[in-house]
Amino acid sequence: MPLDRYAAYFPPVLHFGSGCRAQTKAVLQECSQQAQPRVFFVCSSRVRQQEITAAWLNKLDGLLAGAQVGIPHDPTLETVEALRTAARQCGADIFLALGGGSVIDAAKTAAFLMSSHAPVRQSFLGQAALPSRGLPLVALPTTAGTGAEITKNAVLTDTVGDFKGSIKAPGMVPAAALVDPDFTLSLPPAITADTGMDALTQAIESYVSSGANAMTQALAAQAVALLLRHLPQAWQHGDDVQARTRTAEGSMLSALAFSQSGLGAVHGLAHPIGHRFGVPHGRACAILLAPVMTWNLPVAEAAFDRLAAAAGLADARELLLAVKTLCQTMAIPTDFSAWGMTTADHDTIIKNCRSGSMKANPRPMTDADVANMLSALAGTA
Numbered sequence: 001m002p003l004d005r006y007a008a009y010f011p012p013v014l015h016f017g018s019g020c021r022a023q024t025k026a027v028l029q030e031c032s033q034q035a036q037p038r039v040f041f042v043c044s045s046r047v048r049q050q051e052i053t054a055a056w057l058n059k060l061d062g063l064l065a066g067a068q069v070g071i072p073h074d075p076t077l078e079t080v081e082a083l084r085t086a087a088r089q090c091g092a093d094i095f096l097a098l099g100g101g102s103v104i105d106a107a108k109t110a111a112f113l114m115s116s117h118a119p120v121r122q123s124f125l126g127q128a129a130l131p132s133r134g135l136p137l138v139a140l141p142t143t144a145g146t147g148a149e150i151t152k153n154a155v156l157t158d159t160v161g162d163f164k165g166s167i168k169a170p171g172m173v174p175a176a177a178l179v180d181p182d183f184t185l186s187l188p189p190a191i192t193a194d195t196g197m198d199a200l201t202q203a204i205e206s207y208v209s210s211g212a213n214a215m216t217q218a219l220a221a222q223a224v225a226l227l228l229r230h231l232p233q234a235w236q237h238g239d240d241v242q243a244r245t246r247t248a249e250g251s252m253l254s255a256l257a258f259s260q261s262g263l264g265a266v267h268g269l270a271h272p273i274g275h276r277f278g279v280p281h282g283r284a285c286a287i288l289l290a291p292v293m294t295w296n297l298p299v300a301e302a303a304f305d306r307l308a309a310a311a312g313l314a315d316a317r318e319l320l321l322a323v324k325t326l327c328q329t330m331a332i333p334t335d336f337s338a339w340g341m342t343t344a345d346h347d348t349i350i351k352n353c354r355s356g357s358m359k360a361n362p363r364p365m366t367d368a369d370v371a372n373m374l375s376a377l378a379g380t381a
């Protein structure tokens with residue numbers, strides 16, 4: 001049942017479409033309210049080496065005061081601490097992040113905590129008061145999947161506590177997002193599949209989550225329709241600008257939806273599984289999506305029927321079939337047996353799955369329910 005009362009926190013500035021990266025300099029000036037802001041740039045090594053990036057950076061006319069190139073997948077609290085130190089040393093006025101979810105999440109947290117004197121880990125663990133606002137962040141995604149350029153949270157790994165968790169605050173919403181699908185043209189098929197399935201999962205979970213409302217459902221339904229239709233083509237023909245554009249748009253709409261509504265059990269389980277076995281986040285989501293949809297079917301069939309209709313499908317069962325077929329097409333495995341998951345792993349996963357995402361799932365799961373699903377996905381049931 002969609003909520004009757006809700007609030008929304010979106011980036012105040014949003015640019016979408018092929019070539020919109022040309023607006024970056026003007027957006028940096030607008031968001032910093034300075035003609036010559038000192039920009040701290042964060043980027044992955046892979047993206048930095050690309051021609052499109054070099055040409056784009058050349059247009060920023062010496063605004064870069066400092067940079068960190070090379071952010072690990074699943075960034076740690078130490079990564080964020082190092083970014084914050086480097087940004088302070090160069091006297092940054094504003095952050096600019098170009099990359100996938102890992103790059104944007106690390107930059108987002110560092111920018112937000114610039115005004116805090118507490119160690120990053122204390123802020124992450126809720127042991128230090130969070131600031132209301134940090135430095136502005138302008139984010140450009142280079143994958144069509146995570147939605148980190150839209151959301152008010154970041155997923156980080158605590159190496160001391162040995163878990164993956166979220167830090168979340170309204171002040172973490174990026175000041176601007178520029179979603180330019182041209183950056184995704186060179187993504188390899190496996191990353192296209194994983195990130196695209198993350199976007200699809202986020203839209204489907206958002207639609208049936210307990211935090212869904214009329215606005216988020218409209219966004220999520222359009223996201224599902226776009227992703228089901230265009231992701232296979234973007235996966236197969238990566239240089240198809242139209243397929244990349246519609247996939248990036250689906251990802252953006254998915255993020256606009258789930259960032260307000262919350263997610264569900266797929267994301268509740270994908271984080272501890274990803275952390276324990278090193279499964280890429282989107283791949284973990286893709287493997288979990290059909291089983292969790294099947295679990296939710298008894299309470300969410302009418303909602304899935306409506307979602308199916310928005311995507312031009314007959315009903316909930318056809319939607320479920322479309323998800324399974326898409327995974328099969330993109331060679332995504334149906335379980336975690338390849339990562340060696342066994343029943344011995346269940347306790348840790350169950351202990352770490354009780355996040356806000358799990359609580360937003362429309363059909364609650366007991367520990368025994370989770371264990372049953374994990375057994376099936378370990379390929380041992």
Ligand SMILES: [Fe+2]
Pocket residue numbers: 146198202267281285
């Ligand atoms: Fe996700």
